[in-house]
Structures are given as structure tokens and as C-alpha cells.
Amino acid sequence: MNLYPILKTIHILSSTLLFGTGLGTAFHMYATHLRGDVKAIASTARNVVLADWLFTSTSGVVQPVTGIAMVIMAGYSPWSSWLVMTYVLYVVAGICWLPVVFLQMRVAKTTAACAAEMVPLPASYHRDMRLWFWLGWPAFIGLVGVFYLMTAKPTLW
Numbered sequence: 001m002n003l004y005p006i007l008k009t010i011h012i013l014s015s016t017l018l019f020g021t022g023l024g025t026a027f028h029m030y031a032t033h034l035r036g037d038v039k040a041i042a043s044t045a046r047n048v049v050l051a052d053w054l055f056t057s058t059s060g061v062v063q064p065v066t067g068i069a070m071v072i073m074a075g076y077s078p079w080s081s082w083l084v085m086t087y088v089l090y091v092v093a094g095i096c097w098l099p100v101v102f103l104q105m106r107v108a109k110t111t112a113a114c115a116a117e118m119v120p121l122p123a124s125y126h127r128d129m130r131l132w133f134w135l136g137w138p139a140f141i142g143l144v145g146v147f148y149l150m151t152a153k154p155t156l157w
């Protein structure tokens with residue numbers, strides 16, 4: 001049996017999971033934040049953290065593992081420019097995503113406490129959400145760039 005198409009299918013499926021979960025949870029989190037219902041924000045933040053552990057972290061590992069396996073099997077140079085740029089963008093996206101997970105966990109805790117005590121959200125919540133919002137963009141744009149690199153495999157230098 002030829003392993004390559006199986007690896008590639010897993011790689012592409014996993015990329016949709018990584019990108020789709022990221023975009024979907026970010027939309028859900030931000031829309032709930034804008035509506036301002038503290039109980040709903042607490043519940044959404046908890047689900048978003050869970051979705052990140054279940055789907056984003058697993059696909060985040062599957063992606064480079066299947067990718068490197070295909071590089072070896074297909075005989076691409078691991079240092080070709082499109083792959084080097086992929087590594088850079090992927091690491092940048094990962095560096096932005098890690099604090100995002102931490103911020104989501106803190107937001108879940110803060111909002112759950114505020115909902116239970118029926119007190120308004122503190123300024124630290126709004127600071128966390130602002131940072132969360134801005135860290136999401138480089139991760140999103142980085143992954144869009146990786147999709148292009150994967151598809152076009154351009155010679156960049």
C-alpha cells in the first residue's frame with residue numbers, strides 16, 4: 001500500500017481542523033464578548049479552551065509530523081525556500097497561539113467568578129481580550145501564508 005496519499009490526506013484534513021477550529025472558536029469567542037453577557041462569555045471561553053486542547057493542539061502536532069514525513073518521502077529538500085518560510089510562519093503562529101490559550105483560560109476563570117458573584121468584568125478582562133484579539137491576527141495571517149506556500153511551493157530566494 002502506498003503510504004504517501006494517506007499521509008497527505010491526514011495532512012490536509014488536519015490543516016482544515018487547525019485553521020477551521022482557530023477561526024471558528026475565535027469568531028465564537030469574539031462575538032460572545034461583543035454581546036457582553038458574562039455568563040455566556042464564561043461558558044464560551046471554557047468550550048474554546050477545550051476545543052483548543054482537543055483539536056488545535058493535536059492538529060498542530062500532526063501538521064509538522066506528516067509534513068516532514070512527506071518531505072522525506074517525496075524527496076523535497078528540507079531547506080528549500082518554501083519550506084524554510086513555512087517553518088518560520090508556523091513557529092510565529094505557534095508563538096502567538098500559546099499566550100492566546102493562556103489568555104482564554106484566564107478569561108474563562110475571571111468571567112466565571114464575575115458571573116457567580118454578579119459583579120462587572122474588571123479592566124484586566126478587557127486588557128486580556130484586547131491582547132487576545134491582536135495575537136490572533138499574526139497567527140491567522142501566518143497560516144494563510146502557509147496554505148499559499150504549500151500549494152504554490154514557490155522559490156523565494
Ligand code: HEM
Binds near residue numbers: 063067071150
Ligand atoms: C509545519 C511544517 C509543514 C511541512 C513540513 C509541510 C509539508 C508539506 C509537503 C511536503 C506538502 C506537499 C505534498 C504534495 O504536494 O504531495 C504539503 C502539502 C500541503 N500542506 Fe503542508 N506542511 C507543513 C505545514 C502545513 C500547515 C501548517 C498547513 C495548513 C494549515 C499545511 C497545509 C497543506 C496543504 C493544504 C497541502 C496540499 C497542497 C497541495 O497539494 O497543493 N501544511 N505540506
